[in-house]
Amino acid sequence: MNGSTYHDNDAEWVEIVEPQSQQRMYANLETGDCSWDLPERARLRPTNDRQWWELFDGRTSRYYYYNAKTKATVWKKPPVADTDIIPLAKLQGGVPSRECETQTSALPPPSSGRSTREPQRTAYAQDISPETGIVTVRSSPIPTDPMSASFKAMSLDRRLEQSMLGDAHDFFPSHSPIEQSYDTPSTISRNRFPNDSCSPTRSVERRSLEDEGAEGWSKDAPKLPLSDPCSKTLKKEVGTLFKHIQSYMGDRKTKNNPDQLALSICEGAAARVETADEACLLIVRQLTRNERVESLRKGWELLAIVVALSQPSKRVASQVHSFAERYADKSLDPPGVPVSSIASQVLRKLNKTTARPRPSLASVHEARVHIFHPPQFGATLDELMIMQKGRYPHLRIPWIESTLIDLVLNAGGSSLEGIFRVAADPEQIATAKARLDQWLVPAVSDAHVAACLLKAWLRELPEPLIPPSMYQRALDAGENAQEAAHCAALLSTPSSLVLARLIRLLQTLAKEECVALTKMDASNLAMVVAPNVLRCQSDDPAVLMQNTRREMSFIRTLIIHYDTTFSLET
Template sequence: MGMEDWASKHLNMHTQGLFRRRVSIANMLSWNRGSIKKPMLVTSDRAIRKEACEMFKLVQAYMGDRPSRLDRRHCALLIVTKCWDMPGLRDELYVQLVRQTTGNASPRSLAAGWELMAVSLAFFAPSPKFRCYLEGYIQRHTEPNSDKKLTQFILEQQELKLKKNSKSRKKRKQNTEEEEGLPVSTYAKFCHRKLLKVAITGGKKGLRKPTLEEIDHSRRAIITPSLFGSSLEEVMERQSELFPDRKLPWVQVQLSQYVLALGGAQTEGIFRVPGDIDEVNALKLQVDQWRIPENLSDPNVPASLMKLWYRELEEPLIPMDFYKQCISNCDDPVAAIAVVQSLPELNRLVLCYFIHFLQVFAQPSNVAITKMDVNNLAMVMAPNCLRCQSDDPRIIFENTRKEMSFLRMLIVHLDTGFIEGVV
């Protein structure tokens, strides 16, 4: 069932003209210049009905289709905050964005609509019942042929600017992305990755509402991938310009050292007690800009962020191709170590650093204070480096024990002395 079939069951029936004729599903799902008088989706919630219509105006303002006193950043902040506060608005927003990016003849507006979808997916997911339809819509735009109109527009604009503007080439390059956007397929591919991720991990957590800094961060991530949610290879490629000689991810090393520097090895419940989620979110923004603040005092904050980094890797630290070997050899230290030695070199190095770090906490003198022995460490850390792909609760339950046992084997038996001094 496609988007149109889903829409026929869930969309409000809108009317237009003097005789209040019904608007067809196709028109309901196509770009609209005017405002809407009722939500796109059927709802009995009065507050949702009111906010949906106001939100549509903000969407149009963000896309440049409606005059507004607000700049784009503040429009996005208002939209995201409304949906973050009122979960009932989230599907409404995604349907509005589907509408305004369908049949849109303005490449600039089209790019802005896709950008807003990407920003929104950084904060919250659509409902499970709508997710597959949104995913289908996004996937249809991941092919480069959806970029033809936008590419032509960009070329025309660049040609005009070269004729009219004699400013420096550097200045033109800085302005191009903001004014002209990226190819639709670039946005769509990014949105697809964000949708898959947010559906699993959930959206923004904590008590603090979204901030402009988080909006800016989510917009930048479209062009410059985050250190979180990327593959190990992408992380290393991104850091190669800043730290060409490093063999390990900067984010992994910095957060690990930060935990130790703040006394994490002498903190009861370390890795089990979560850090303040708002502080973790704030630290994440800093780390993604290659900065480590000096004002933190709670080791649980970098410890929580470190766990998040491992957990959000695009492919798990121990790749899926090795998962069966891990759980099959979970009680055999020799075989478990052999699995580690057979990993791709980057994964092997990162995993060995991870295990070496955990071995510090497994020392009896530290366990006496932290109350986190090797079994507890394996329990809280196994989900961050091994991922079961089964949906069967029985298999998940059984494999959880094996994942913990495998990690325990490594903490106890893996020789990681060689990793000391490697960064």
């Protein structure tokens, strides 16, 4: 970085802070060139939280982005509009050049007083990535550019960790910033948390899988549980749990059926969150640096099954989420293993807020099928619209809603007593649900089956048709027809269309000639449907009871007064 490289003094520059020494320098927004002094006539842009540093991750050969203001680190390039991307990757060294990029680096400031002969412990920027968030310390006989010396705390999920575990100053033990290693939720390690009574200092010891070869794939079970080293219960379970995982992945000979192995793992994980945490971390460890293609494929498959049938704690879920997020890019798939597809399903299951199915051989098989054939139930409206785009490009509501509404009416729901209130045969429901997940119209002779499936589909939407942000407004609308209609109209597409088609069905069933046979008037229909459209966020029984009546009132008002003719265009 010498003066001759700054011929474009009219370009805009921004002041940046070198993370380790906190010394200030200036970066050219266009070229990424850095200078300790602002070039003459250069225009200085104020520092703000919309400025990102573009850096390079040597492990995955991908660029990533660091926000020095918020300390956020992300893989995806932030939107260009109203955002400054400062190309600082070249300061890391060893980075593939892009067009118009040169390998330059910042010289030490004149006042640094550093000796070029004295060996120094330096952390290189190319050792940092959103993958690990780790600063690696090594010796160097020559001082290197301070911009490539340390990028402390550039963790992909740093803010998430702080929100879950408290302020970072309390969470991490006090070590020299340059020698302290940080891990992220994507680096699973032996963890000791502040409330761990078996730790005399009650501090945190967090070592990344990337630090120790033994922490990756191993033929031997860990000596201590990964999720809680002090848990006596887990110490007894970890050996057997590890053997089951090894056997499923094909790393250990066994006579047991793979489905039975997966069921044993999931039954324990569903029964105790502690076991679910340990199972997830063990699988992640066995997937780390695993070079066996079949073992890798089966391991990812098992992880998808476990998170589909059990719910790990928020802490471990965030770790697994970050781990899976790293592999959701199809371009990074190893030969013969569709890791990105499975990782995407793992992310989807982790984000699911509704109850998991009970572990059984049937649910294990279903979870495996859903890896490559995502289900209709539990998917968001946006996901459903994307999934059906190739099959039904002109349909503006989810195919499954349109199909179930037709089945309710075609199977005689308008004349069947107790429609939407009477339960249906569980086996018929399961069979029909399986066909719907395969985009096949089930043969339904009992309208109760279709009605139960329609309620289940609405109930399992990750976000209800009336989202939390609109919930109170819907309650306040009550019996005010104009306000209730306005509230429905404010919903995003396709939520407004989905709600309109549902209300259209209920309006048909609420006609006098139908009510005479079904015994289900507008109030009765609103009573059974409202809990599937609105969800109260409170756990207070008194609030739940009071809001139930107001939810029913809102749906009843829509059934009686809402003009849904526009929904017929779909």
